Amino acid sequence: MIRRVKPQPIDLSRFDAAIVDLDGTLVDTLGDFVVALNLMLRDLSLAAVEAPAVEAMVGKGSEHLIASVLRHVGAAAALYERAWDRYQHHYLAINGAHARVYEGVAAGLSALRARGLRLACLTNKPTAFALPLLAAKGLDGYFEQVFGGDAFERKKPDPLPLLKTCEALGTLPARTLMVGDSSNDARAARAAGCPVVLVSYGYNHGEPVRGVDADGFVDSLLELSAQDDLPSSASFSL
Numbered sequence: 001m002i003r004r005v006k007p008q009p010i011d012l013s014r015f016d017a018a019i020v021d022l023d024g025t026l027v028d029t030l031g032d033f034v035v036a037l038n039l040m041l042r043d044l045s046l047a048a049v050e051a052p053a054v055e056a057m058v059g060k061g062s063e064h065l066i067a068s069v070l071r072h073v074g075a076a077a078a079l080y081e082r083a084w085d086r087y088q089h090h091y092l093a094i095n096g097a098h099a100r101v102y103e104g105v106a107a108g109l110s111a112l113r114a115r116g117l118r119l120a121c122l123t124n125k126p127t128a129f130a131l132p133l134l135a136a137k138g139l140d141g142y143f144e145q146v147f148g149g150d151a152f153e154r155k156k157p158d159p160l161p162l163l164k165t166c167e168a169l170g171t172l173p174a175r176t177l178m179v180g181d182s183s184n185d186a187r188a189a190r191a192a193g194c195p196v197v198l199v200s201y202g203y204n205h206g207e208p209v210r211g212v213d214a215d216g217f218v219d220s221l222l223e224l225s226a227q228d229d230l231p232s233s234a235s236f237s238l
């Protein structure tokens with residue numbers, strides 16, 4: 001049976017804070033990933049990868065991405081250390097050059113702040129990649145806290161990073177909304193006890209995002225922050 005959720009505005013007054021994912025939610029970084037990975041592969045004399053294959057591998061951190069790409073091109077896992085070194089070098093050099101902020105992000109973050117929500121950015125990307133990217137895209141000023149995939153012992157979909165981010169914000173998980181683009185974000189949020197809304201335009205490991213167990217879906221962050229006059233595609237069960 002198809003369960004139809006009557007579209008209704010999310011009640012943002014239920015929340016004190018929002019934790020926002022980076023890749024696939026704030027910034028479309030697929031171009032950066034593809035360019036840095038192909039420079040890495042070239043240094044290792046390996047075949048190049050195409051964007052659709054990379055898109056399905058993004059979201060579980062750089063270690064997972066590099067190991068997946070090496071497997072994808074049929075390279076030996078023993079090349080991992082050298083690959084990681086070359087990847088880091090190239091990614092830091094091009095960080096943000098082939099990436100763009102999604103529509104509605106700046107306005108949506110401003111609106112969430114104006115509604116009194118405190119904001120943290122929580123990504124599986126290394127912190128050393130995340131901080132300069134947010135700054136280069138003019139998004140750093142919105143967030144009180146920024147945590148990368150190396151900030152805690154475990155990454156999303158483990159709940160630990162969300163629980164630690166709530167702790168840093170001083171907010172209760174039940175009053176902290178997770179905003180992401182993938183099942184990784186949703187699983188971490190569910191396990192942490194944070195309500196979760198997913199954007200419809202991200203990566204979600206190459207799978208349709210609306211099949212993920214989440215409390216709602218939006219087509220932009222601006223849509224999330226707009227309580228009135230929601231387009232019909234927005235649906236929430238919160």
Ligand SMILES: O=C(O)COP(=O)(O)O
Nearest residue numbers: 023059060061123124125
């Ligand atoms: O795996 C990554 O590097 C990106 O992860 P994110 O979607 O958590 O920002």
Ligand SMILES: [Mg+2]
Nearest residue numbers: 021023024181
């Ligand atoms: Mg993401």
